[in-house]
Amino acid sequence: MLMTARMTNPAFAVAGAMDGLNALSQSINRARVPISRELVHLRASQINGCSVCVDMHAKAARKAGESEERVFCVAAWRETPYFSEAERVALAFTEALTRLADRAEQVPDELWDAAAEHFDETQLGALVLDIATVNLWNRLNIATRQVVGEQSW
Numbered sequence: 001m002l003m004t005a006r007m008t009n010p011a012f013a014v015a016g017a018m019d020g021l022n023a024l025s026q027s028i029n030r031a032r033v034p035i036s037r038e039l040v041h042l043r044a045s046q047i048n049g050c051s052v053c054v055d056m057h058a059k060a061a062r063k064a065g066e067s068e069e070r071v072f073c074v075a076a077w078r079e080t081p082y083f084s085e086a087e088r089v090a091l092a093f094t095e096a097l098t099r100l101a102d103r104a105e106q107v108p109d110e111l112w113d114a115a116a117e118h119f120d121e122t123q124l125g126a127l128v129l130d131i132a133t134v135n136l137w138n139r140l141n142i143a144t145r146q147v148v149g150e151q152s153w
Helices: 019-032 037-048 051-063 070-073 072-080 087-100 109-118 121-143
Strands: none
Touching: 019 121, 037 051, 037 070, 037 072, 037 087, 037 121, 051 070, 070 072, 070 087, 072 087, 087 109, 087 121, 109 121
């Protein structure tokens, strides 16, 4: 099946939108969250089924030095020995914030408290923003049927 995008990604189609998203990304970068953000992005994108973001973040993680094992096992992180405790908390946090409708208590206190043990307030705030942002990108790409390999960003 030949895939074609429905339209240009809205972040590019709406004047100033990309500038705002870039500014947000730069703020998140400055927080220096001490884990691989690419793995967080990859996990949210896997959950959402965003082929563009899965492809992009898997490649970016490898380029940043992540091992094949870690990239391949992000979807099964609970059953592997490849992730630190902080990474496990961040991946669980990613799943909770990505799957908001899946449970009554979307982000349980236990999960929040675990995240707060590994990240200071700035880093935790950046992690929340980062997860929200990757979910935004997933939704933009999925809604407009963006095609893997055709992005210009």
